[in-house]
Amino acid sequence: MPEAVFGDMDSLSGDIQARLAPGVLRPVPEQDSTDFDKCLRHIEAPLVLGYGFLGARLDHQLAAMNVLVRRPDRRCVLIGPEDVVCLCPPELTLDLGPGERVSLFPLAEARGQSEGLRWPLDGLRFFPGDAIGTSNEATGPVRLTFGTPSMLIILSVAHLNALVSGLEHAPRWPARA
Numbered sequence: 180m181p182e183a184v185f186g187d188m189d190s191l192s193g194d195i196q197a198r199l200a201p202g203v204l205r206p207v208p209e210q211d212s213t214d215f216d217k218c219l220r221h222i223e224a225p226l227v228l229g230y231g232f233l234g235a236r237l238d239h240q241l242a243a244m245n246v247l248v249r250r251p252d253r254r255c256v257l258i259g260p261e262d263v264v265c266l267c268p269p270e271l272t273l274d275l276g277p278g279e280r281v282s283l284f285p286l287a288e289a290r291g292q293s294e295g296l297r298w299p300l301d302g303l304r305f306f307p308g309d310a311i312g313t314s315n316e317a318t319g320p321v322r323l324t325f326g327t328p329s330m331l332i333i334l335s336v337a338h339l340n341a342l343v344s345g346l347e348h349a350p351r352w353p354a355r356a
Contacts, residue, residue: 185221186214213239216246219253226254226346233259244331248286251328251352256342263339267291267323267330268349274341275317280334283312287329295321305330328352 185205188196196204207217215232232243243257247266256265267283275281281296285305293300297316300323305312313333323332334342 183222185218187217190214213242213246215243216249219246219250219255222253226256226343229255229257232257233262233264244286247331248329249355252354254346254351256339256346258336258339261336262333263336263342264331264333265342265346266328266352267325267332268346268351269325269328271321271323271332271345271349273317273321273323273334273338273345275319275321275334275338277316277318279317279338281315281317281321282333283315283323284331284333285311285329286331287327289325289327289330291323291325291330293321293323295319 180200181203183205184191184199184203185207187208187210188204188206205221207221209217215229219227229243233240244264247255247257247264251266254265254268256263273281275295283291283300283305285307287307289305290303291300291305295318297318298312300312303310303312312330332342
């Protein structure tokens with residue numbers, strides 16, 4: 180059973196709500212944000228693992244990825260059946276082997292540096308609708324640095340532990356003003 184359920188509760192049946200222990204439901208009644216956004220902004224944790232956000236509906240996946248960029252101070256990894264996704268911190272080191280897929284997707288302008296990628300990032304300007312960095316490959320351990328909280332990193336779910344380990348030692352983005 181969950182310890183807390185945040186959201187507007189519009190998609191949680193009355194039957195399920197009745198089965199939850201008192202105090203578990205934490206209604207956030209506004210309709211200007213997604214339930215994922217409501218959860219992420221109310222959870223205080225060093226790392227949030229989000230399951231179910233990389234599922235069948237593309238619009239929900241995009242909304243969840245948008246929240247990752249809107250809440251850069253809330254470290255969160257979305258976990259799907261094939262991939263893991265998170266907002267790349269200012270610096271990230273990943274213990275990956277040669278040939279492993281490292282995809283980078285900007286949700287706003289991004290510039291960065293890299294070590295350990297087949298196609299280095301140095302000197303490139305990434306922007307949605309323009310240059311993106313999908314299907315790059317590790318040549319060994321990877322080190323990434325970015326100046327803005329706008330780049331998503333997408334790895335195979337097989338590298339969840341490497342990502343969590345890298346995030347554990349990475350600096351954090353500040354909250355947006």
